Amino acid sequence: MIDIVRQKISKLLSDGSVKGVVALAMANGHVAPCLFQKEDDLEPLCLGDTKKPGDARYPLNKVLITIARQYPEDVFGVLVRGCDERGLYVLYRLNQLEPDKVMTIGIACPQELAKACECKKPYPDELVAGEKTEGITQQGVQDMEDMDLSKRFSFWKNQFSKCVKCYGCRDICPMCFCRECSLECEDIISKGELPVDIPVFHLTRAMHMTDRCIDCGLCDETCPSGIPLRLLYKKTSKIMNAEFGFTSGINKNEQSPLNLMGPAPEK
Amino acid sequence: MSECNYLYGNYCAEKRVTVLSQMLDFCGIEKDRLRARWVSSAEAPEFVEEINEFIDVLKPLGPSPLKKQTSKDVA
Numbered sequence: 001m002i003d004i005v006r007q008k009i010s011k012l013l014s015d016g017s018v019k020g021v022v023a024l025a026m027a028n029g030h031v032a033p034c035l036f037q038k039e040d041d042l043e044p045l046c047l048g049d050t051k052k053p054g055d056a057r058y059p060l061n062k063v064l065i066t067i068a069r070q071y072p073e074d075v076f077g078v079l080v081r082g083c084d085e086r087g088l089y090v091l092y093r094l095n096q097l098e099p100d101k102v103m104t105i106g107i108a109c110p111q112e113l114a115k116a117c118e119c120k121k122p123y124p125d126e127l128v129a130g131e132k133t134e135g136i137t138q139q140g141v142q143d144m145e146d147m148d149l150s151k152r153f154s155f156w157k158n159q160f161s162k163c164v165k166c167y168g169c170r171d172i173c174p175m176c177f178c179r180e181c182s183l184e185c186e187d188i189i190s191k192g193e194l195p196v197d198i199p200v201f202h203l204t205r206a207m208h209m210t211d212r213c214i215d216c217g218l219c220d221e222t223c224p225s226g227i228p229l230r231l232l233y234k235k236t237s238k239i240m241n242a243e244f245g246f247t248s249g250i251n252k253n254e255q256s257p258l259n260l261m262g263p264a265p266e267k
Numbered sequence: 268m269s270e271c272n273y274l275y276g277n278y279c280a281e282k283r284v285t286v287l288s289q290m291l292d293f294c295g296i297e298k299d300r301l302r303a304r305w306v307s308s309a310e311a312p313e314f315v316e317e318i319n320e321f322i323d324v325l326k327p328l329g330p331s332p333l334k335k336q337t338s339k340d341v342a
Contacts, residue, residue, distance in 0.1 A: 144293065145293070149292070149295050149297070150295065151295070152293065152294060152295030153294065153295025153296065153332070154295070155295070156294040156295055157295075157333075197335075198333055199291075199294050199296070199333070203287070203290055203291075203294065206290055207283065207286065207287060207290070210283075210286050232290075232293075232294075235289075235290065235293045236286060236290065239285075239286050239289045239290070240286070243282075243285055243286070244282070257282060258279065258282055258283065261274070261275040261278070261279070262275050262278050263268070263278045263281075264278075264281075264282050264285075
């Protein structure tokens with residue numbers, strides 16, 4: 001798979017259709033995001049496979065936003081998995097990236113990774129390398145809904161109490177791009193105090209994720225306290241789907257019902 | 268609903284409240300603790316009525332178990 005990706009990147013760079021490609025590189029035994037600009041410099045390119053396939057993932061879209069803000073006229077390529085591509089669709093929708101300034105190099109995730117990520121769509125629409133594998137059915141939200149109210153309350157209270165307010169979930173999130181963050185607004189979130197304001201801190205973030213979260217699971221992987229944040233955002237996605245028939249990042253040109261002026265669209 | 272001074276603001280709020288109330292329920296907090304109603308500033312009696320109704324719902328629920336101890340309580 002990596003050879004096809006390398007060829008594709010090399011071609012894009014040599015014919016000048018992109019200024020650079022944001023992908024992953026293996027350096028000193030570690031996987032890190034890297035901007036490749038020369039076609040003969042692709043040796044360290046990797047797909048984030050260390051011990052298992054794709055176990056080192058990075059929010060490359062987030063790196064791309066930073067670069068695109070500096071060089072708004074240039075076209076950049078980016079390595080995308082299914083989740084990354086969903087993220088790009090949302091970033092186009094929210095005017096953070098221009099679709100005609102981005103070229104994707106889509107790779108499908110192997111079944112093993114799809115399973116590990118509980119991914120519903122482990123392949124991008126525009127596929128360059130890899131075989132499409134089947135999406136995984138998710139169960140977590142239903143299990144939580146089946147518990148009674150007081151059980152849910154104590155579960156989340158315990159989970160939220162573990163938070164050390166590192167802001168890792170926000171910093172890793174490919175959908176978090178705001179220059180000013182509500183989680184740093186002292187009118188909402190008290191500063192320098194632990195435990196966090198329960199449930200304000202986590203629900204504020206969840207509400208901001210309602211029409212954005214693309215279910216990549218990086219927040220879960222990052223959280224040092226092991227709070228099941230993704231479960232919270234899965235629930236918001238489920239509500240959005242049930243109430244408004246909307247799924248974030250599935251259709252390239254879909255607008256969010258929350259941003260549409262006026263009443264909720266007919267189901 | 269369509270008479271809002273801010274045109275569509277109340278519709279936008281309504282959609283978000285729909286999501287938030289279900290999220291509260293998901294986190295084990297009674298969703299009756301959240302309520303959104305639209306009352307014109309010229310409709311004082313309606314406002315009072317709404318608030319009184321809300322109080323009647325809130326009282327049996329009691330104080331939130333998440334209520335923080337204020338410095339006043341400690342002293």
